[in-house]
Structure formats: C-alpha cells, structure tokens
Amino acid sequence: MRANTADGRETFGGRELGRQDALSLKPILYLRRAQNLYGNSQLCRIMRNISTNVNLLDILFSVFVIVYARASFSSSSSSSFSCSRAVINLRPLGNDKSLLTKYDSVNFGDVYIPNDLNPPKSRELPEFKRLAHGLRSGNITIMDARTFYIPNLHYDGLGPDAYFFVGNGSEPSPHGIKLPNEIGSLEPLKGYQGEDIEIQLPKSLTVHSIDWLAVWCVQHTHNFGHVIIPDDLDVPPALGQTKITTSSTTQDPEGHWEMNNCRELMPGRLHVNWEVQGDWLQVQLTGKIKDDQYMAFGLSGNPNIVTMIGGDVVVAFYDREKNTFHAEDYYLLATMECRGKNGVCQDELLGGRNDAVLVSGTRRNGVSCIVYRRPMQTNEAINDRAVPLDEEALVIAAIGPLFGTVARRPGAHSSSDMTKNEIRITFGSKNDNTCATSLYNIDDDDESLSAWPPNIIIGKNQFVARLGPSGGERGYKAITGHFAGDVVWYINDKLIPEIYVERKQTYTFIVEGGNDPNKVGHYHPLYITDSPEGGFGQILDAEKNQRVFAGIVFDSEGYPLPTTAGRYCEWKFRSYDRSSEMETFDAFFDSLKLSCEDDGKGAILNWTVLEETPDTVYYQSYSQPNVGWKIHVVDPGYKFNDDKSAAPAIIAVNLPLWTMMTLRLFPAYAVGRIFTIIGLL
Template sequence: MIRLKHIAFVFLISIWRATTQTINEMNEEYGVYLGEFTGPNVQGKVYVVNETTLQILNFTYNDPSRETYFWLDDESQPTEKGVKIPTREYGPAPIGQYENQHAILNLPGFHKVHRFKSFSLYSKKQLPIAVIPIPSDIQPPKSHIIGEELAGIRYNTASGPIQIIDRKTIKIFAFRFEGNKAPDGVFIVGNGSTVELGKSRKVPIRGKDTENNVESMTEKYDGSRDIILDLPTGIDVYNIDWLAVYCIKFRVNYANVWIKDIPTTIPPHVAPFEPLNLSVPGKWDKAVIIGETNHTNLTFQLGDPGQTKGYSALRSQYPGDYVWYVNGYMAPDIYMKRGVTYNLIVEGGKDRAQLTFNNPLYLSEDPHGAFDRLTDEEKAHIRIASQPKAGVAGRMCSWSHDEGDSNEDAFGSFLEFRNHLKLKCENPSESQAILTFTPSANTSNILYYHSMNNFNMGGMIYIVDDLPAHLNSSPEIPYKYEDWVHSEDNFHSYTSFAQAVNYSSYIYSFCILLLLRFL
C-alpha cells in the first residue's frame, strides 16, 4: 500500500514552509524560493522549478494597460536588453489580468535562470513594476539519473538510462519491449522489497494512456525512442520503492528497477499546460473552410473576438481588440491542398498611426503572430511561410456591434452573434490586397495565419496532400462588403415594405369597422 500518511504529512509541511520561506531555500513542493512580488497592482510568490522554469503562486496583476512582460536581465534592474518570457496564457504578447492564479513560465531558447541577476514585471514605457533579485549562488532543482536500467529476459525488455525529471515524471531512454508478442504488459509502481501486483498502481505512458485508462502495450518498442511516465494521483518518487514492466494476466515481472536514494533537490511537479476555456458551457462551434479547387479565394477581415464563448474558447488564447474573420467566420480552421494556389484577400487595415488597424497578413509556424513586435531573438526561431515576408495589408473592414451592446455570451452560436454584427469598411472604394500562397511538398503540415502587428488574431491552416473527405466546409454566409450591404438594403427595404403593408391593413380595417358602425 502506498504511504498515504507520508503524503499527507509532506503536504502539510510544504504548506507551512511555503508561508515561512526564506530566499534561495528549497521547498520540495514548489522549488527554490526566489522572492515575492508586492505592490498595489501585483502580488505573488516566485519559485524556481528548474533551470528553465519559474512558477508564481497566487499571482495577481490588475493593470494590463501598461503593456507589461515577465523579464529576465543581466543587470540588477531590468533594461531593454533583457529577455522577455512568454506566458502560457498570452504567448509573447503583453500579459493581461491575473487574479490569484498559478502562473508557470518557461524560459525561451537556451536561457538558464542562474545566468541572470533579476526577474521582474517590466513595461518598456513605464519602467519596472516589480523586481526580484536572483541570488548569485542560486542552485535550481535538477533531474536525477537512477543507477539502474531495465534488463529482463522475457520479450526483450530493456532500456537505457532512467531519469527522474521531477517528483511525478520519469523518462525512460531507449525503451525496448516486444509488446506485439507478450500476452500483456504495463508499467506499475509500488512499495516493498519485492514486486507484487497487490501493492502496485498502474502508470500511464504519456501520449498513450490516461490515469484512468492504462492499456496493455501491444506494439513493439525497439529502443529507437524514449517514453515518459506520469505517476498517478497521490504518488511521487519519494513514496515508491520500485518501477516494473509487468504482465498482469499471468502475474509475471518482466523487469524492474529500484527507486531509492533520490535527492531532495528533485524539481517539483508542475501540471502540463492545459488549453484555456475547454470547459466553457455552450461555447460556439469552430468553423471549417475546405480549400477545394472551387474554393480558393479567402477574404480576411477584422471582427469582434466575442467573450468567453468566442475566440478564447475556440483558440485557447487571449485575443486583443480584433481577430481575423475568414469568409465571415471567426478564426476558422482552414484546409489547403499542396500544389493548389490560394488567393488570400486582405481587409485588415494599414493605418500606420494605429497598430490595432494595421494588420498585414502572413503565414508562419508559430501560434501567436505579431512578428514585427517580437525581439530579434524571438524572430530567429520563427519561419514565415508566405511571401512577402513583411505580409500584405489592404483596406480596413471590420465586423462590430453597436456601442453599449456587449452581452455577447447571450448568443447561442457564432452565427447568431455574427448576424448581430455590422460590417463596415473605411474607404470602400479603396483596393483590396491579395496574398498569393501555393503550399508545396516542403510546406509544414500546420501553419497559422496572423497579423504582423497584433498578437493572437488568427487560426490554423492544415496543409494536406488530399483534402479530408469526412469534413465539409461551414455553410456560405455573406461576407463581401458589397454583397453584405446589398443584402442589408434588401432586408431594410423588405422591413419598410412590410411595415407599410401592416399600416395600410390597419387603416383599411379601421375604415371597415367605422363604416359598419354607421350602417
């Protein structure tokens, strides 16, 4: 039986230590304590999880208007030469509001925490908001290689080194197991001096199993790849004695290693990133556009991102003021076929005085966009797939609602919401811009469409050899400005006519009643 009392005791101790932490002290539950953000608009305790990860507990920040970033610097005070840390919630964009949240920050590139002198909330326009010094002798938690490898005589069960990544994550290098021949086989962990099924818990393989559904390995593992194991709830590396590959059907231990002498400086476990708003009740359906040979013209306009049911739920990103509407739909998935030429008609504005309305369209492999607002270091890691590299900008057309009408979550679907919006084009006579794109055999399987100047506006493009037969494009809806204005004029003409007919009928009925009264 797993030592549950030990787990409860460690948990209570970790809470007590978190409230009495000293700078540069290791906390098994959270990491090395770095310091605390304090101020009228910011609060939170900062811990070093490992040499490339920070976490902030109970983080609150409520002044997002200042274009603020998480920042590392070689100096004791932040400078423009420092390193911006992207966030899971906002990507490389300025951070928005946080309210008593758990923020996890992964350092970009090959940066390591111990190489910097300060960590801060930094606004280029209004200087540092809060700064925490990084001790020169800081020692971030580190992973650990155990002294054994899997080595069994049945079904070629073996491995390379076994790494304890953090308290709940184990990596097995070069795993070998003939699952295609074995009667069954799963990973289990447990306590005691012998491997016994009755004292064990099944362990899921990341990407294959879930904690509640661990299935037998049925494929052949030939040592050409590594696997990662996620220990189940209530278990970490400090309260197990062994890890085994085990046949449950015949109660056979194929191979095992002993988990012992684990250093106390193993990194704490931080939950894998979960996309935002996946559980939003009634979130709108995501639209799909299939780029068939008769469907190669795509019009990109600006549009309202909606509230909790809108872009943030569809794309798991926090948007800015506008997002891309493609052929009238909010940030749809687009399928393009290799070898087919597509015309992307751009109506996102080119106002150089207001970046919100200056949106050159481009395609790239990163999910957040705003290439022109990235640092040189960030740009070096991004490949732009379309030409020209600077994107293409055209007249500005946008879908928006009347001022003061903001209860967007009241709409049951995107189409209901879209039908409530009005399409407006500044200078309708101004010419559109066209970005021509032909995906080739060398084009990545997944691209994203973006604005050069604004983060989190777009969606995904799937590049395929054959368009999916099981999917259909979302229904055609009016989106071209001239057609939409014409349909609106017809609607208003019909409404005026209907009102006139109703009024005439009322007068006619009134006259008949009046005549009858005097007969």
C-alpha cells in the first residue's frame, strides 16, 4: 500500500503523502499515559475494530499508541508489538476506494528506546504569590503544554471581575488573556476554599508562549497573586492525555443550568437537578426560601433508612451582606450546631477538605438557585461518602436558618423543614424528571397562619426557665421574625415572653436547660446578653463582641464558662405538633406535657440589673442561637397601661392662660397646639 513515485515521493493507497502526513507517521513517544489506559489485549481489540469509516491518520495515531505502549512495557532497548488475526480496513485520505487487507499476523512498527532517555515530564512551580483577597495555593504543577494543576486553592470570591489570567512580561498587566475556570466557564471567579483544580490554556496558547499565570481583576486592574512561568520547560505536549471534565450543560437566559434530571425534595419549596460529568456530580439546588436561610442536600447517613446522623451533605446559601453565594461540604455527626468536633460540622473543621465547588448562584423573586459540583469519589473515607453511579442512593435534604456575621453558618432546622419520606435517586440516570412546576411559578402562600399574641411578664422577680417546642408558624418565628430550632425557652410556662425588669433590682432565674455538654441538644445554659441571636458558645472568636450581663464568667485566660446549667426539663407534645390548629398559645400549651430528668435540680442565676444596662437585652442559650427573646429594662417608677403593656408615665403639662382660652373658642386648633407643645417636651 505504501510506495515511492519515480521521483522518490512517498504515496499511500495511490495518494501522495504531504508534509503533515509524514509528520503523522512518526512514532509518538509523548503518550506516556497510554500504558495506563490500555493493555495489550485491549490495544489489539482497538485495531481489530477499526472500520472503513476511520481516517487513515486516526489509524496511524492508534498504531503509534500501540508502538509506544509496547515499548514502555519492554525492558529491552528494542522491541516490537504485534497482534494475531488483526483485520484492518483502510480508507486512504483521498476519495480512492480502499481494498480490504487481512493479516494473520502483522507488525505495526518498531521503536528503539535509548537507555539514557529523559522524556518530557510535568514541572512543579511555586504557589501563587499572596497579594490580595486571601489568594493562596499549594505548589502549582504544569501537567502538559496547556494544563495547570492548582492544589489547595483559596480565594474569598469578593473580587468583582476576577479571572485566571495569562500574559507576557516580567509581571502581570492588563494586556493578558482570560482563562476559563476548571469547568470551562468564563464567568468571574467565585470563592475557593481549598479545592484542587485544573485549568487549561486555549488551543492558540502553550506554556512556552506565556510568562505568568495570575488571578487578575479586570475591572480594577488589580493583581491578586501570580506565579512566573520559567523558560526552560520540557513538559509533554498537550495531546489530550490530560483530561479536564468540563460542563456539558448550558444555562438558560436567567442563568439557571439546564439539567434533565429533577426531583422535588420538599413540595413547593426545594428541588434538586443533577448530572454526572465524568468523575464529578453537578447539582443544582433551587429553593423557595428566605435570604437568611440555607439549603442542604446529600446522602443519608444510613443507605437503608432516612437519617441525618452520618450524612454527607452540601450546605448552599446566599450571603445577603456580602452578596455572595456559597456551597460548603458538611458532615453530620449530631443534630446540633458544630461544637468542637461534634455536631453539624464543615469537613475542614474535622480534618478534611471542602470538596464542593461553587459553579454559580442567583437570587430572584424569593427563590435561591445555586449550582455546585462535587467529586463522585473522594479520598476522605470518614467524612465523605462515594456517590453511587448506577445504584439507588437514599438522599436527605433540609432548609434552615443562617447564623453568624463574620462567617455565615447553618443553624438547627425544625422537624417540618426536612425530608421525612424515602427519596432514592440513581445519579447515573437520564431524563429522571418528576418536577411538575418551577418554583418560580408558585405563588407565595397568602393564607399564612396568624401569630399568637406575644406573652408579657411584668412585676415578677422570679422566673423558671425550661425548654419547649417553638410553636411552628404561629410561635417563635412569627413573634421574633427569626427562625428557631426545635426548642426555645419557656419562662414561667410562657413561650418566649417579653420580660420587664427595673434597674437596681435583683431577679432570680431557675434554669432547667440541661447540665451535660455531651448530651446533644439537651444542654442549654441560660445567659443574658445584648445579642438577639445568642449562642455564645457557638460563635466564632471574631464575632464574640456581644456583651454578657449574667450567666457566663471568664477564667484568667478569657475562656467563657457558663454558670447556669441545671437539670433538663422540656415541654413535649402529648401526641403531635398541633400549633397550626390552635388559635391561642394557651390552647396549644394544653397539648403539651412536662418531661424532666429524674435527678438533679435547676441552676440558680441571680441578676442585679445595673443602671448602665441597655434598655433591651435578651435571655438566650449558651449552646444554640435563637432560643430566647427580649428583656425590657426600665427605670424605677415606670408606669404600665391597664392592659399590662408598658407605657411612659403620664406627662403633666402647665398650659398658658391664652392657650386655655383658645381651647374654649377653637377646640380643634387648641388640641393641635397642645400636642405640639407636648412633642417639644
């Protein structure tokens, strides 16, 4: 089939070979990963299956893969590779019809491997220079002529127009080129929290044609950090051996990713879309939630029953203050906020890493839509669970409140804000869509339950504090405007009452919120603070600027110690939560029963209200946010209305004689004058 013309030019199948064809006939020694991809028998099968539809250059490419693979397997300096009974159908590059060539045995080529061969290999560079926005990484590796591997990448995501950027010169400048991120997107970079990623240069560039790689803000021409590319690189060419899984999904005009798989996790509230992309699972969570709430989705802690404990989930949320979206990897050790290394904790706090990679996020019309990716398989055997591809997986989901100011974190959700029934998903499936209606098309529920009137305690000096249910939509949430967990404070058998106290007076709290820190959810020392959230034991050091007036002491090193940890008492449902059925709190309270620990007694907190105490403080739980409510601090002699609501003492006003006469002659005008005078007092 291969021959020479009279003037010495080479032909193949009657067609003259050009320069590019000749280059393609050279043994390709750079495919160092071929031996990891194919064994001898598999390579033979590849050659046997080549049909008349295959271009000649594709055949030659496969031949040279085999040649190199065989050479790599052999320890000798010269070797050859052959397959028995190989049938090859060749179609020349031109329009000529080819003949069928059949061999009982065929040698595809020989190659000589020198003993001192030093093939091209990857090159490790330093980490990103740390200049701005928390950018840092591990040492960056050039995998081939177009691929960078960036391990342990951190970036706060707050740059308004930041991209991976390459260019020429001694340092980064505006005259560079944007690079797609690890999923092939040219959107501004989101935050990274220790992810390992790979990015690629466009086909028009190689590492030999650039001098630096940076994270660059185009809008402000600001270099967040960079690494210099050396000149003496001997790295493998980019022949496709380094695979990057890029997104195969598209976005609709509103920025939502179109994935054909969808399940309704919580009717009318939470949907999940998903798609497997190589070694990654891409997930879209869409929730009809408040902007101070989170969405959580992941694998059940037990593959056979729905359980949160042991669950591997991603918590996704929108940070309203920073206008950023987040997707964070969590492991559920217990049903409480993370305390030490117990509770609902980020993988990073447990010695692991955040394997969730944020892709995009939108917030519109009361709906949060967040897209993230996570590996199908990680190397964290304890904190992460592998995502099965072709087997059903039991999944869990929840919606809950966000706490914290410096760093937002998930709080305890109520029992009505989680999946209860079994939801099983085969993640490798196609067109598994049972979502009938978009959450954007669901109207807000105008028939919300009416709130119970707030409870008020006036003129008492002793208070008994126990735990009880939050009262659903009529209770804590409706009264405070905040989300609560499953339990809140009941003071003197009233759901989070507003308490009135006077300065210079002493008050006693008998606290029965639990005294064993190891009992998850049953440890709530009471303290008094100026924080509407509380949860002093859960907040970050950077957030501990709340003032404490009683219930916590600090040791010589400044470590907080709660002092009001008594036995545990809780008001529980006699049958089920009937808060939605009850028009009054008193009716709801009749559906509860008190359950206390047999041993122990309540802790005593004596609080003398100082003159400098603010007008509003809060009784809270040390171990969990949003458990308590307001204490109004008033001066001695403060007057109250007949309905026991607080009001200023009546102001006596002496009116001039001309005003009194005006009142008799022009009553409407006079009344207006009186209120004007009072307003100036």
